Amino acid sequence: MNKMNFNSKKETADKKERQGADEATKLQEEQVNAAEENAASDNVTDEGQELEVLKKKYDELNDSHLRLMAEFDNYRKRTLREKSELIKNGGESALTHLLPVVDDFERALQNIRSAEDIKAVTEGVELIYSKFMSYLSHQNVKPIETVGEPFDAETSEAVAMIPAPEPDMKGKVLDCVQTGYTLNDKVIRHAKVVVGE
Numbered sequence: 001m002n003k004m005n006f007n008s009k010k011e012t013a014d015k016k017e018r019q020g021a022d023e024a025t026k027l028q029e030e031q032v033n034a035a036e037e038n039a040a041s042d043n044v045t046d047e048g049q050e051l052e053v054l055k056k057k058y059d060e061l062n063d064s065h066l067r068l069m070a071e072f073d074n075y076r077k078r079t080l081r082e083k084s085e086l087i088k089n090g091g092e093s094a095l096t097h098l099l100p101v102v103d104d105f106e107r108a109l110q111n112i113r114s115a116e117d118i119k120a121v122t123e124g125v126e127l128i129y130s131k132f133m134s135y136l137s138h139q140n141v142k143p144i145e146t147v148g149e150p151f152d153a154e155t156s157e158a159v160a161m162i163p164a165p166e167p168d169m170k171g172k173v174l175d176c177v178q179t180g181y182t183l184n185d186k187v188i189r190h191a192k193v194v195v196g197e
Helices: 002-089 092-114 118-138
Strands: 141-143 156-162 173-178 181-183 186-189 191-196
Touching: 092 118, 118 141, 156 173
Parallel strands: 156 191
Antiparallel strands: 141 181, 173 191, 181 186
């Protein structure tokens, strides 16, 4: 009986021990579940805060981008307006400096009608011509010297070819029909010339 009693006590103790272990396991599982729930709620809170921070940063960047785009658009419009003004009024300086030459021509025309001395009229026209050529040279417009020079297709246009009066004049310019001009060493009008052959 002792043995039976001992076995039953042992079984009871084992049962109690298993129940205690089961309760401890259940308690641990409950603690783990509670910790996971807290972490999940913390993550939700952290994600909400992170989302709010990101949204605020996005709004700031978007606002900055829109302001930059508007500023660039204003800059583009302003430069286009300034460029069109320069194109529209760019010749103003050149034309203003030409007006005195026009005044000289008007005075010469008035004097030609009533002048009896042709030599004085000729001198006046020559003065106006020299004044105008001086103005052109200040603007870096220079005539192309062609007569007696070898023919150059880059600066001159041959309008006629005639027999050369001397053998060393072959391929050279004999006469200039229309003067050519350069602006800052760029040909703006080709000279029309007669070339010897």
